[in-house]
Amino acid sequence: MASCISLSVGLLFLCMLAGIHGATVKIWGLHARGLVGDPTTHPDAYVKVSCGTISGGMTEFRRDEDDPSWRSQFTLEGVKAGTPLTLEVWDKDLNFDDHLGTCTIPLTYGTHTNKSCYVRTGGTLYYSYTYSY
Numbered sequence: 442m443a444s445c446i447s448l449s450v451g452l453l454f455l456c457m458l459a460g461i462h463g464a465t466v467k468i469w470g471l472h473a474r475g476l477v478g479d480p481t482t483h484p485d486a487y488v489k490v491s492c493g494t495i496s497g498g499m500t501e502f503r504r505d506e507d508d509p510s511w512r513s514q515f516t517l518e519g520v521k522a523g524t525p526l527t528l529e530v531w532d533k534d535l536n537f538d539d540h541l542g543t544c545t546i547p548l549t550y551g552t553h554t555n556k557s558c559y560v561r562t563g564g565t566l567y568y569s570y571t572y573s574y
C-alpha cells in the first residue's frame with residue numbers, strides 16, 4: 442500500500458515535470474538504405490529533425506550515397522507531451538532540394554534503437570531516440 446502511494450506520487454511528479462518543462466528527445470544513429478533521388482543521379486541526402494515547433498536543425502549532406510549514414514546527433518528540449526518526432530529526408534540540389542519523404546513518429550518513453558520507417562520515394566530510414574522527462 443505504501444509503495445503504491447509513493448509510486449503514484451512519483452508518476453504524478455513526472456507528469457507535472459513533463460507538463461511544465463516538456464520532455465527531452467535525443468536522436469542519433471540516423472542512416473538509410475536504398476534512397477531514390479532524381480532518376481539520373483544518386484541522392485545527396487540529409488535529414489531535417491523537429492518535434493512540433495521545436496526544430497533540431499539538420500544532418501550533414503552525404504554526397505552521391507544511396508545508403509548514407511549521418512554522424513549528427515540532436516537534443517530537443519521542452520517537447521510537449523504527445524508531440525510526434527518528424528524526420529524529413531531531402532536530396533540536396535543546385536536550386537530546389539527534393540523532398541524524398543517524411544517520417545512522423547509517435548514518441549514513447551525510454552530508449553528505442555534502430556527503428557525504421559519507409560521513405561516515400563524509396564528506401565528506408567533508420568533512427569534511434571531517447572525520450573525522457
Ligand SMILES: *[C@@H]1O[C@H](CO)[C@@H](O)[C@H](O)[C@H]1NC(C)=O
Pocket residue numbers: 555567
Ligand atoms: C538496423 O537494422 C537494419 C535492418 O534490420 C540492419 O540492416 C542494420 O544493420 C541495423 N543497423 C544497426 C546500426 O544496428
